Amino acid sequence: MARNDAHAMRLAMTNPIPPANLQPVDRLTLRGEPDAPALVLKNRTLDYAGLEADVARLAGWLAGLNIEPGARAATWAGKGWLTCLMPLAAPRAGLIHVPINPLLKRAQVAHILYDSGAALLVANRGRLAGLETGDLPDDCLEVEEGDAELAAAGATPMAPSNGSPDDLAAILYTSGSTGRPKGVMLSHANLWLGAEAVADYLALEPDDRTLAVLPLAFDYGQNQLLSTWFAGACAVPIDYLLARDVVRAVAKHAITTLAAVPPLWTQLLEQEWPPESVEPLRRLTNSGGALAEPLVRRLRERFPEARLFAMYGLTEAFRSTFLPPEMIDVYPTSIGGSIPHAEVLVVKDDGTLAGPGEEGELVHAGPLVAGGYWRDAERSAERFRLAPPGSRYGGMAVWSGDRVRYDSKGLLHFVGRRDAMIKSLGQRISPQEIEEAALATGLVAECVAIGVPDENLGQAVHLVARASPDTDPGQAAAELVQALRRELPSYMQPQVVHWRDALPKGATGKLDRASLMHELLGVTN
Incomplete structure (x- = not known):
């Protein structure tokens, strides 16, 4: 059997790796060298010492608001100091972060605020002014983004937390393509292991620079920060208007890692890419939709030296599979096999496990599985069910509703959503x-x-x-x-x-x- 074929068969097997050295997610600030760059903002760069100091002060300010532990703290703003630090500062302060996509409209935001029972909303002045009477829950504190940063600068710093890995750290709301958005409950362990797994299989190094173009309220978008910091590398968040802005940012910041979804890749390939924008790139990562073969071929032609990672994931389990880049030229439509800490099973319509050449529903088990939907037992019971017989992890699993199939080599291919x-x-x-x-x-x-x-x-x-x-x-x-x-x-x-x-x-x-x-x-x- 050829090396790639043997590797394919290994990938498609379940891949449970016992979690080790779990820590609260806010301790990601301690992963890099103190003087190494961690976060590049529009007006400044934070090294790891500065990132830790700012997270500590932001957490101290949040704690000083006297909001009860476990309360939900929402942010509704573009990429900046606040939205990049809140995923770490809120759980350090004992709060649960609820990031809201800045592209969402008032009615969608009001639903998320009420559904989560938010006790705090931090947003920019324009967004706060656009809210109407009744859009916020009773006693929800409103703070303007700039005011929050100024207040945090004078706050007493909080030390890194020592909470349980099972404590709830964030609620990420799905896009709501079918029905109203659902809040997916993510623990410290979910976020920490997701960061570790991606940093591991992407082989991120301290000298890497990640251009964070995806929304930070999107699980794939937030992980751009967390996996980069797990590796001790540097994140460069940008809000772009046009695809050419991304091309320019890659050259300006010597970006090595670029993540996108298929529609964005299509737009990016329609741009002119000068050599100074192509040369720094070491890896391209795709999720949020399967890559069609023509798109794979065009990406490989445009970026021949960059490693292209095809991935599959869902918010309820963060990420399930990836295909090693050395295999994508031969298997361009495959989503590969399970990532570290994930067990991926394919269940046929008769309830038995699928094998090579067979199709079924993708089921994800293991410690990346989220805690269900916030205050929604009915919809949680539909998606979060016991793992099927044959699971090595057992316990609660995510039944994705997505149809996948094994090919003759044991690699997985996305077929489509059951409801589509x-x-x-x-x-x-x-x-x-x-x-x-x-x-x-x-x-x-x-x-x-x-x-x-x-x-x-x-x-x-x-x-x-x-x-x-x-x-x-x-x-x-x-x-x-x-x-x-x-x-x-x-x-x-x-x-x-x-x-x-x-x-x-x-x-x-x-x-x-x-x-x-x-x-x-x-x-x-």
Whole structure:
């Protein structure tokens, strides 16, 4: 058996590693050399000694507010001193951090504040002014972001905490593509082990510099900071308006590690990348959606010296799988196998475990599994259930609702979400398979396949697409149908192709499949 094939079989097996040396998440400030750069902000750079000092003072200010232990402290602001330090300072002060994506609107923010029962909201002046009467829970303290930083500068520092790894440290709210956002409860252990696991398999080093472009309220976005600090490396958070801003930031800060979701990679590849923006990059990491083969090929062509990590994760268990970069040229559509501290199982419809060549639901067990949804026992019971027979960890597991399959080498491939699968003419169709076929033509930059109710077919396949920048939309419309007829069986052919200048994206940058679904529900042939 070839070395890569043997490695593939090992990856797809369960990979439980007993947690060791667990610490409260706020102790990440102690991981780097005191004088090594830890955080680059717009107006200053903090070394690890400065990061620890500022976290200590921010925690001291929070403790001085006399909010009861375990209360929820929410932040609603762009990337800056406050939002980068609160994930460590709030749990050090005995509070639970609730980061709110700055892209969310007032009604969504009000839901999160009430659902979490927030006792504190720190936001910038404009966002606070946009709130209306009744948007905040009773007795929720409002503090302007700049005022909080000034107050913290004079606070009595708090020493690193010694709390239990099982104590709740954060509640991260999902994007709410189906129903209202749910608050995922994360412990110190969840955050610490997630940081350790990613720093380990990415092989982050103290001289690495991570460009944090993803929202910090997104689990993948927050881990950009935590895994970087676990490695004693430097994080550079930015809020960007245009994709070219990211390209410039990579060159300006000599970035070695860049994380993105597929729609952002598509935008980035449409930019000009001068040599000074390409050369520093050592690794690219993807999650938040599967990489289609054409996108993998383009990334490898544009960044031939950077290691490309394809990953799969879900907020309820943070991260489940990754594919080692040395395998991606041979297995470009695989999501690999389990990460450290994770046990990944594939459960068939009959309840038994799948093997090579078989498909089923991905189930994640082990210490990365979150504590359920905040104050939502009903939805927690749907997603968090006992691990299936055969689990080496046992206990509570996350039943993802995502369909995956093993290939003949034992590697995992994402098929699609159970609730997004299309059923047409009695056939179960993966939207991703249609999308990958469309992208492979080179005529389409990004697309979403959706099943629309149809009296004769059960569901008709509709494809919403944006033409590639170097392709005339009229030409793309004429050629795409013929190309798909050559590549896909008749039952998978789109009945309608909707061409758009842009596709909607959610707060985390992923394509907003749910909003397109709602839009197309009234569409008929």
